[in-house]
Structures are given as C-alpha cells and as structure tokens.
Amino acid sequence: MKILIADDDDEIRDLVEMILSSAGYEVSAHANGKLAWEGLQKKGADMAVLDINMPEMDGLELLDLIRGDDRYKEMPVMLLTARKGMDERAKGIERGADDYLTKPFENEELVRRVKLLAQAYPANG
Numbered sequence: 001m002k003i004l005i006a007d008d009d010d011e012i013r014d015l016v017e018m019i020l021s022s023a024g025y026e027v028s029a030h031a032n033g034k035l036a037w038e039g040l041q042k043k044g045a046d047m048a049v050l051d052i053n054m055p056e057m058d059g060l061e062l063l064d065l066i067r068g069d070d071r072y073k074e075m076p077v078m079l080l081t082a083r084k085g086m087d088e089r090a091k092g093i094e095r096g097a098d099d100y101l102t103k104p105f106e107n108e109e110l111v112r113r114v115k116l117l118a119q120a121y122p123a124n125g
Contacts, residue, residue, distance in 0.1 A: 001118055004045035005029040006036035006062060007080070008054040012103065016049060016080065016110065023111045033057030037065055040072065047117060049110075052081040052092070060095050067096040076117040080105070 003025050007013040010031075017029045028043060030036035034056040036048075048066060050059035059079055066072045078099040079092045089100045098120070099113055 001046045002026040002028060002044065003114065004036055004040055004048040005050075006031075006033050006048070006054060006059060007051035008032050009051070012051070012080075019107050019110055020049075020114065023114070025114070033059060033062035037062055040066070045072075045075065047075060047114065047121075048077045049080050049114070050077060052079055052083055052088075060092070063092075063095050063097060074121065076121045078113060078117060080110075 003020055005013060005016050005027060007016065008031055013029050013031065017027045020027050028039050028045060030039050032054040033050070036050070037057065050062055052059040059081070063077055066075060066077060076098045077096065078101060079097045080101050080103065082103045084102050092100045098117055101110065101113055
C-alpha cells in the first residue's frame with residue numbers, strides 16, 4: 001500500500017515517513033499540498049495522511065481536490081494536525097476526511113489508525 005504524506009514540518013514529515021515505512025508501507029512524502037497533489041497525479045497512492053496548515057495549498061484544499069477526482073475520491077484520508085478540538089475535527093470530517101489524529105501522537109497510534117483505514121477501504125489497499 002502506498003501512502004501519500006503532506007506536512008510542511010520537516011521533522012514531523014520525516015517521522016511519519018519513518019514510522020509508516022518501518023510498518024511496511026510505501027511512502028511518498030511532500031512538503032506542502034501543492035507538491036503532494038502533483039505527486040499524486042504522477043505516481044498515485046492508496047491512502048493520504050495530510051497536515052492541515054501548510055503553505056501553497058493546505059490539507060483541506062488538497063482533500064477537496066482528492067474528493068473531486070474520480071480516481072481518488074474513495075481513497076482514505078487522515079488529517080494529522082496540531083489543530084485540536086471538536087470543531088476542528090468536525091470540520092475535517094465534514095470536508096471528507098476519514099480520520100483525524102492530533103499532534104503530538106504516539107507512533108503506535110498512527111500505525112494502528114492507518115491499518116484500520118486500510119481494512120475499512122480494502123478496494124484501495
């Protein structure tokens with residue numbers, strides 16, 4: 001399974017990439033939503049883990065593009081963000097996210113949630 005990652009924080013992006021790669025996933029990591037969208041168009045993905053606050057194109061804008069593209073509209077998407085609170089979570093889910101994990105997070109929790117999304121959307125995995 002190939003996972004698209006978009007996060008402008010180098011340390012977080014590298015950490016998520018390392019965690020998911022170590023768990024056996026193929027990872028395509030990008031520094032913002034625009035680069036992630038370009039990478040998705042070129043190489044595809046089975047799942048996306050997106051930060052919300054990013055330059056050039058934020059995670060919600062990228063989520064809108066994913067949901068609007070017939071090739072990827074069913075792809076599971078997790079928002080991984082420092083934005084906390086039920087309002088933020090609700091906004092993300094309303095926009096089409098399948099899961100919402102706040103930073104900081106436990107490595108095992110990230111892997112567990114990715115596995116659950118993969119099981120919930122087997123057509124994409």
